[in-house]
Structures are given as structure tokens and as C-alpha cells.
Amino acid sequence: MSSLREMSFLENYEYEAHGDSMGQLLACYNKFSLKVSNLSGNWTFNQERLPEVSRPFGNSVTSIFSRTQPMAAFGAECKRLMEKGVYKNLDEILNAVEGLEFRKQPEESMDQLLLVLNQIGGKAKKIGDAQRFYFQLAFRELFLPDAAQYRDLSGAWTSAQEKYEMLYT
Template structure:
């Protein structure tokens, strides 16, 4: 049984929204076909004693649960009736995604599959309220997911930002492997980055701020990049940011191709804690240098000290190194660890200063890694 209850237009995402009810058996069958269609959904909540176990008990008692929100990316005829549109959408399960209500859906499937006879004996059908967005764009889906899920603890801030910026990870990145939060794997080479770390860096670039964004700043970031408007998004794309940063990290990798933090270090370079990174990629393929770089290069572009990210790529091949630069970098980060209350923020400040001094053609340490490291360390320590 499927019955339409309302049809509305969502002008923000330019999509018609059909609200309807359907019996639990029909929804459980549909949900089984679409449950894995949305790669950006939260993971299943499986803790015993969770609110979702209570929900399962409520479903057995025919509790009315909040509506479940779906989205269809199918291209539909504009002159068709709502009934015809809904029928077509529900039959095209490959293009249906769950935007809100994943945990409710999992609970419904579980309860129905384990209690079919119970529901078949009911005098009246147990009805599920559902709404579906028609012919919605990818960015519209991401925006609606963000606004529907913000504030729910099972979805981490990083996961929300992955959703927000996911369209930027669809292009070619010259052999770069981008690891999302749901991939559950780690960075293992100079050619791989965690998507969340790249997002940290890109957000710092957009905001000219190396410090982490908090959960209440997400919607401000949406506005900043004009994510769902009909206007152009950020003038400088995520891919441009990644490519420019990568040229710098590859310059270090090329200069120190087999570098591993040594077992023995001279007294003046010894550290108190574990090194920030034992290999080049373990130093540079992290959030702290990415955010520092993002904030630094944004300020340099804003002040017209450099023309843009393309210029960074050209400058990377001209960097001047000393043999102990990586050891000095690790040493300076260790010194900062002992001075800043929030170690990560201190490291981000250091990297911002380092990249700013390194790429400032008007400065005394332009393209000189050693001098830029020294100046960044002294300035960062002065800011404690």
C-alpha cells in the first residue's frame, strides 16, 4: 500500500518533495534494495542498550516514528502526475538514497524480518511515513544530508565535512589516493591522503585560518563556498589546492627519498617525545601541515605576494635544502609540543608560519627551507 499525502516544492534545492505513507512490509522490501546506495551515510549504530533498541520495541507496539527522507536522482517527466512520478521513483531503486533515517530504516528491516507473522496478524496495517525528493542534484543531496544530520552525535564533524566537500573528490588527481572516513584504512605513502585532512586544509585555505573548524561553523562554510547556490562555487577548486600542496610535499620527498628518522641523533637535535613523523609522508600528509599551508597560501594570495596556487607549483622546484632540515623540523615541532596547551594548534601555527616564510618572495627566507624553519619556530614560540 502506497498513498500520497502531500506534494511540496523545495526551492532551496529546486526539487519537488512527495510525502506518502506505505505499509511496513513494502518499506522493508524497498529499504533492503536501497540501504547501501548512499556511501556518505553514517555507520550503523550497534551499541547494546542504545536508543535504537528502544525504537525496535516501539515498532512492535506500532509506535509512529518520524518520517524517513529519501532522494531520487532519476530524471523524471515534468508533466507527469505525482502518482506516476512516485511509482516510477519507487521502481527505480538504483537511483534512490536514504538522506535521513538510516538507523530507523535498519531497525524497521530488523524488526519486520524477525516478526513477519506479528505484522501479518495486525487488524490494521502498520504504516511508515516517507518523503522523497525528486530529480534532486548531487549538491542538493549533500546539502539536505548536512542540514538534516547536523548535531546528531553518530555523524562526526569530519564525516559531515566529507559530505559537504565530496563533489570535489570526483576528479582525477594524478595518482593521488584519497581515503574517506568510511574506508577504514591509513595513509601509507606520499601518494595517499585522508579526505578529512585534505578538507581541513582546504577549509583553512577558504577561511584563511589554520585552526580547526568547529561543528557550529559548518553552515557558515556552506555559505562561504556558495555550495548549493546557482552561482559558481569557490573560484579556486579543491583539486588546485591539492595539486599545489602536493608539489611541495613531493619536493621534500625528492630531496629526502629514503629518509627515516634515525635511531641516533646529535644532542642539539634530540627530542623528548616521539617524532612528529618518521618518514616524509608521515610528516606532510597530515592535517597540521595541510591546514598551515592552506592558511599561509591564502594570506599570500590575498596580499598579492604570490599570484595563485599555480605559482606555488612553480616555486616548489626551486626550494633550497640543508641535510638536516627534516631533523630540525621534527626538533622544532617537539619544542612546540612542550609550550602549547593545545599541541595540534601549535603545530598548525608553526606550519602556517613556515610555509608563509618559505613562499614570501619579499621575505629574507624566500625558498630557503632552513631559514624558514628557524623563523617559524622563533615566531611560534613567541606567540605562546
């Protein structure tokens, strides 16, 4: 059942000869992942900085964002933002990706993301579902123009954690 939910974000994305929305979604997500990696200076997990994290969600930006939970969450949130009329299409979301930045030290911010994911993994009954929902909240913070942490890769992780805890703990 969880696998079906992970892939449910694909439902309304379909191939069209004049505009392949699935291809656009994947290109947009790839651009997001590359942007975070570049801005973070190709951050990698360091056990000395995070001794409390014995099994990290990922050891690099690429390994974190190549997992199904953030991918599914990205697709779901893009779909939600377009349905709500915040963005007309994926090209507009791609433009928002271009404006992403770390307002604090990237290393500290990426370490914070791993700490949050570690805490979720330690508390959640259905870890994959919880992580996916957390990532969707984080993407909402990053891409919703009215959000307090709009385009801020430092603040989005902690803001999404606060919202996640209010809703699900």
C-alpha cells in the first residue's frame, strides 16, 4: 500500500506531445536537487558533527533527494500548488527553484535536515509516510510565496518540522 501512495503523485502527470508534464516534473525535481547540492558545496554527512544520527537518511544531497519520500512529496506539492492556483505550471515552479538559497550556513542547515529526519524515524509508526509528509510540508515552505521560509533552504526544514509536530505528534 505504501508503494502505491509513494507513486500516487504520478496520477495527474501525463505525457503530451506538446508538453510532457511528467518529464517536466522530473526535470524540475532534478534542477531542485542539483541546486541544493551546488548551494551546499556538495554537503556530505559527518558522524562527528552528528553523533546522535547512527543511520542517516542520506550521506549526501544526492542520496537524500534520490529517495522516494522526497520525490513523491515534491510531485504532490507541485500538483497541490498548481491546483490552488499559486503556480500556473511547472515552469513557474522551476523559476522558484532558481531563487532558492541558504540563509544560514549550508552545512548547519543540511545537518538540521538529517536531525529532523532522524527524529521522525524514531517516533513514526509508518516512517516512510511520515517522512513523505514532512518533505511535502518542507516543499510547501520553500515554494509557497506567502510562507515564512519561502525559498529558504535553512528555515524550511525547521519550519516544516514545527508544522509536522503540530499536526502529527
